[in-house]
Amino acid sequence: MVERVTTLMNEPEKIRNIGIVAHIDHGKTTLSDNLLAGAGMISKELAGRQLFMDSDEEEQSRGITIDASNVSMVHTYNNEDYLINLIDTPGHVDFGGDVTRAMRAVDGAVVVVDAVEGTMPQTETVLRQALREHVRPVLFVNKVDRLINELQVDSQEMQVRLGKVIDHVNKLIKNMNPEKFKAGWKVDAAAGTVAFGSALYNWAISVPMMQQTGISFKEVYDYCKAEDMKALAEKCPLHSTVLDMVIRYLPNPLDAQKGRVPAIWHGDPNSAIGKSMANADAAGDLAFMVTDISIDPHAGEVATGRLFSGSFTRGMEVYTSGTAKKSRVQQVGIFMGPERLEVERIPAGNIAAVTGLKDAIVGSTVTTLEGMIPFESIRHVSEPVVTVAVEAKHTKDLPKLVEVLRQVAKEDPTLQITLDEETGEHLMAGMGELHLEVIAHRIQRDKNVEIVTSKPIVVYRETIRRKIEPVEGKSPNRHNRFYIYVEPLDTAIVDQIKSGDISMNLPELERRQKLMELGMSKEEAKGIAGILNSNIFIDVTKGIQYLNETMELVLDGFEEVMKAGPLTREPVANMKCVLVDAKLHEDAIHRGPAQVIPAARQAIQAGMLMAEDGLLEPYQKVFIQVPQLTMGGATKEIQGRRGIILNMTTEGDLAIIEARVPVAEMFGFAGEIRSATEGRAMWSTEFGGFDIVPASIQTEVVGQIRERKGLKKDLPKVTDYLSM
Numbered sequence: 001m002v003e004r005v006t007t008l009m010n011e012p013e014k015i016r017n018i019g020i021v022a023h024i025d026h027g028k029t030t031l032s033d034n035l036l037a038g039a040g041m042i043s044k045e046l047a048g049r050q051l052f053m054d055s056d057e058e059e060q061s062r063g064i065t066i067d068a069s070n071v072s073m074v075h076t077y078n079n080e081d082y083l084i085n086l087i088d089t090p091g092h093v094d095f096g097g098d099v100t101r102a103m104r105a106v107d108g109a110v111v112v113v114d115a116v117e118g119t120m121p122q123t124e125t126v127l128r129q130a131l132r133e134h135v136r137p138v139l140f141v142n143k144v145d146r147l148i149n150e151l152q153v154d155s156q157e158m159q160v161r162l163g164k165v166i167d168h169v170n171k172l173i174k175n176m177n178p179e180k181f182k183a184g185w186k187v188d189a190a191a192g193t194v195a196f197g198s199a200l201y202n203w204a205i206s207v208p209m210m211q212q213t214g215i216s217f218k219e220v221y222d223y224c225k226a227e228d229m230k231a232l233a234e235k236c237p238l239h240s241t242v243l244d245m246v247i248r249y250l251p252n253p254l255d256a257q258k259g260r261v262p263a264i265w266h267g268d269p270n271s272a273i274g275k276s277m278a279n280a281d282a283a284g285d286l287a288f289m290v291t292d293i294s295i296d297p298h299a300g301e302v303a304t305g306r307l308f309s310g311s312f313t314r315g316m317e318v319y320t321s322g323t324a325k326k327s328r329v330q331q332v333g334i335f336m337g338p339e340r341l342e343v344e345r346i347p348a349g350n351i352a353a354v355t356g357l358k359d360a361i362v363g364s365t366v367t368t369l370e371g372m373i374p375f376e377s378i379r380h381v382s383e384p385v386v387t388v389a390v391e392a393k394h395t396k397d398l399p400k401l402v403e404v405l406r407q408v409a410k411e412d413p414t415l416q417i418t419l420d421e422e423t424g425e426h427l428m429a430g431m432g433e434l435h436l437e438v439i440a441h442r443i444q445r446d447k448n449v450e451i452v453t454s455k456p457i458v459v460y461r462e463t464i465r466r467k468i469e470p471v472e473g474k475s476p477n478r479h480n481r482f483y484i485y486v487e488p489l490d491t492a493i494v495d496q497i498k499s500g501d502i503s504m505n506l507p508e509l510e511r512r513q514k515l516m517e518l519g520m521s522k523e524e525a526k527g528i529a530g531i532l533n534s535n536i537f538i539d540v541t542k543g544i545q546y547l548n549e550t551m552e553l554v555l556d557g558f559e560e561v562m563k564a565g566p567l568t569r570e571p572v573a574n575m576k577c578v579l580v581d582a583k584l585h586e587d588a589i590h591r592g593p594a595q596v597i598p599a600a601r602q603a604i605q606a607g608m609l610m611a612e613d614g615l616l617e618p619y620q621k622v623f624i625q626v627p628q629l630t631m632g633g634a635t636k637e638i639q640g641r642r643g644i645i646l647n648m649t650t651e652g653d654l655a656i657i658e659a660r661v662p663v664a665e666m667f668g669f670a671g672e673i674r675s676a677t678e679g680r681a682m683w684s685t686e687f688g689g690f691d692i693v694p695a696s697i698q699t700e701v702v703g704q705i706r707e708r709k710g711l712k713k714d715l716p717k718v719t720d721y722l723s724m
């Protein structure tokens with residue numbers, strides 16, 4: 001096996017890098033395990049029971065998959081061996097960030113949909129992410145045995161139902177990405193890009209498989225109806241049908257990278273590195289994107305990711321984006337089954353796992369080319385909106401806790417760890433209550449640090465509501481002055497910053513062009529000096545002496561305010577700061593950090609208060625399925641939480657409710673909805689954006705935040721910031 005794997009990694013046309021994506025409980029884990037077992041990478045007896053991809057104990061006990069990890073398998077198709085790298089993706093939406101980064105590493109996705117439930121909200125989310133990353137889908141309709149044996153549908157009705165699932169997936173693809181849909185990215189049973197079967201009972205069938213084996217739809221139905229699953233699993237084994245489909249219809253890295261590189265990298269496609277990535281050239285400069293960091297007790301930090309160009313060899317020196325130092329690659333590994341296998345050299349097109357990259361984090365670009373434009377940052381559909389304070393139970397553990405928090409943040413980039421300078425507390429921000437619970441548990445169990453966490457707290461955003469005239473910010477020595485006005489930033493621009501389409505990584509001309517297309521004036525688009533979160537700092541001054549060398553410090557002042565606004569010290573969002581004039585002392589000694597930073601900071605703080613600084617709160621979209629009988633209990637539960645019902649449909653005796661609820665009101669929802677619906681509701685959540693806190697409760701919310709943070713009860717005034 002080792003030899004087969006190491007031979008195949010040198011033949012890119014024999015490689016498929018894929019992910020399996022699904023709504024929770026639709027059968028992703030069962031499918032992954034049985035594919036691995038079928039390919040002989042784990043024993044058949046263990047598959048299913050062992051929950052292979054769920055290597056984390058936490059995941060097993062909760063039955064959800066949290067960490068994206070990689071397994072590889074060899075499959076023979078038309079008498080030729082192929083190497084299939086399967087990146088695991090989590091099924092719980094609180095961990096949506098992991099899905100995105102897994103998508104970055106793969107070229108194709110098997111979308112799993114439960115035949116009984118049909119497409120669900122997270123099917124939509126993961127499909128959208130795949131298309132966005134230019135990852136091609138095929139469809140596996142799972143749990144077909146339940147249609148036959150539990151729902152007792154006849155063979156005709158079964159065809160109708162399967163057809164409905166296919167149509168619905170295609171409708172989603174068409175709505176999300178009409179161009180790709182037109183280009184043939186739909187799923188089509190006749191064309192072979194759909195398979196259906198039972199991951200649990202280890203069988204699957206597709207049109208090509210029926211032609212190959214001569215088994216008919218009716219026969220499949222009859223075997224299943226007779227509950228002779230063993231015969232079915234022998235006639236049309238799951239792994240053959242699904243992996244054949246993967247090999248035949250999902251692209252190899254050579255074909256895939258031509259389309260994918262422009263979607264995730266904004267450098268010059270005609271440069272040497274651009275061409276090398278498009279061609280997956282193993283002889284080119286190295287270009288590697290880190291999609292996962294894990295800690296191996298023996299080898300230390302292991303960075304896993306996709307190698308787009310060049311070859312990894314032990315001992316080579318590489319640059320990591322965002323850091324100046326070079327590091328030396330220690331171990332170079334690929335995967336065999338779930339194990340990391342050390343090799344001498346890994347060429348482009350593979351998933352590689354390497355050690356020695358000291359400064360790498362998830363999303364880093366690792367390269368041998370000095371000054372390479374990094375890959376676009378990984379897009380997260382969600383933002384961290386819930387925080388807990390973390391303390392070591394025993395003071396002696398404090399140094400260890402600091403180190404452990406650094407590690408968990410590296411392993412999970414959707415987690416934010418910050419040190420509250422004033423209280424000395426470590427704050428951990430994540431995407432929901434459950435996400436933080438899981439991390440806290442992991443810190444205690446895997447890292448052996450006993451901790452105490454505070455009650456979860458919602459993270460708000462400060463933002464302004466109108467444009468103001470420039471405000472003068474004076475340095476303490478009065479020799480430096482900055483004239484800055486603030487204004488709400490256009491929603492279209494905010495959206496593109498959040499999605500990563502506009503960033504400081506873009507070449508300047510391209511960024512200017514995009515901003516002008518969105519309606520920004522040329523003068524402003526030319527003056528972009530900094531982008532932080534969804535805020536922009538623009539310098540429209542002309543010919544001011546010493547300003548260039550002082551700009552770094554001005555931006556430091558901007559950054560300080562963006563991290564903590566004047567009203568509540570919550571992060572700032574959706575704001576444009578424009579520097580229109582400045583006066584600077586000619587002697588550098590008198591315009592150091594202690595002078596310039598406060599001057600810029602105070603101008604922005606005062607400006608924000610004048611521009612009606614207010615609060616935005618995060619929302620969650622909530623999707624609920626309940627029997628119509630208990631629907632009243634569910635809608636009441638939403639309405640009692642300041643929620644809004646967006647849509648309500650019925651399907652048979654089921655009601656499907658789509659709602660939007662402030663995160664602040666979501667605590668304890670799991671328990672309450674259970675009792676309100678006699679435990680018969682199925683629900684899931686998704687990040688739902690930010691909205692203005694209603695005026696009627698803003699004062700109360702601001703007061704609570706200030707009190708919690710130990711800020712003065714009296715609200716700050718403009719004059720506090722404009723030292724006379």
Ligand code: GDP
Binds near residue numbers: 065
């Ligand atoms: P995941 O959350 O998508 O990883 O889903 P799992 O693989 O953990 O499956 C969820 C549940 O559905 C488990 O209880 C499985 O045993 C069950 N399941 C998975 N596939 C099938 C199937 O084909 N038929 C039936 N009847 N049950 C299945």
